[in-house]
Amino acid sequence: MATETRLLGSRRISLDDPADAQEYFHSRGWTDGLPVVPPTTAAVEAALDWVGMPPDQLIGIEPVRQRAITAEKVAVNAVMAGCLPMHLPVVITAVTGMLHPDFEVHGPTASTGGSAILCIVNGPIRRELGMDGTFNVLGQSDRATSCIGRALRLILINLFDVRPGGIDRSTFGHPGKFSYCLAEDEEGGAPWLPLGLERLGGDADMSSVTVMAAMGPRQIMNEWTTDPGEILDTFVAEIKANMLHYSIWHGYYAICVPSQLREHFHRAGWSKADVRSYVYERAFVHRRQWADVGKGSVVADRGDWEYRALRDPDHLLVLSAGGPAGGFGIVIPPWLGHKSKAVTTPVGACVDC
């Protein structure tokens, strides 16, 4: 089959062999420290063919130095991360979201706070790619999820120069900075309306990617009640702990609810909107509580001031995710406050036409 000849603009580097390429890439700070798939012209062309994009297709503009981020460079880094061509639509959609002005990509990627970009995938594309929102969903759940999340990190490293000690000033960072991607479990247990459809509307055949500047996941456990309110009280307690121990400022939080707990919400007739409104009403602390966690010196005369975790109920992303057994849950706090908003982008939509 004849293939269209594409004129890739990237500099071509001649090396001895793939092993030489590994060392060459590591030595230049082009990796996350793990081995990469050498980005050959053939692999990058195959990825661009899959999405039907010319190499110079503009995906977005990096906001600080006004860098044009192109499909070719995104594809090069996706290949390095281990992505197959069929993974590229998700990677490109995630990058589109990261470059939306509401995401304010510079802050969460440069800050000492050390957040990662959580990437949530919804819709039929999850199943096409074999993305699994159940067992080990925040670990190495499956190939596509691992590689797509890793691709976003390599793109930050190589296209945004977000390297440790360079633009990335993270004090700690967290393991999600290697890869922080999950597919929502839209089928298992008692299904809820998927996040993408909640945030964008549309039909069930639409796929979407949501990006959120996120700290590491905090696991909770409550297997000793079937009451949705009591279950959520445990989530709320973890959110309050984060507000006191880390940052008191409101922002976008995500919670993961596994099917064992979702059954209880389903039986009681609770939708995601019900969950959001319950958490919104209860997730607040008073400034005086800082004194309980060693921060009394900054309470001042504002001890009665009330701080909410969520400025709006919709700032809570409620996710169906996790293995079938276990009365656990996850709270994923925001990077720091509201400066970076969660952005949801449909897969395959034209953003400039």
Added chain:
Amino acid sequence: MTFEVLDPTHETEAAALTRAPRLASLQGATVGFISNGKQGVREFLDALERELRDRHGVAEVVRTVKTNYSAPADPEIIDRAREWNALVAAVGD
């Protein structure tokens, strides 16, 4: 035999990002400060302003503060910068 791979980095900077000509002197100059708005930057800029006025004869210091420390400077600040001879973009924490 060689093995050919592609450079994964950003290779082309926007042409507009070139350094402005250096000033021969700060005597009588107007210097703008762009603060990122965090608490820690104020003391630094106070000290810098004293240095610039007392030791380098700077005539005027114009202080501006970004509305969002994570975002590029607001367009209004960039507009005002055209009236300055030099500027200091300061990041405090």
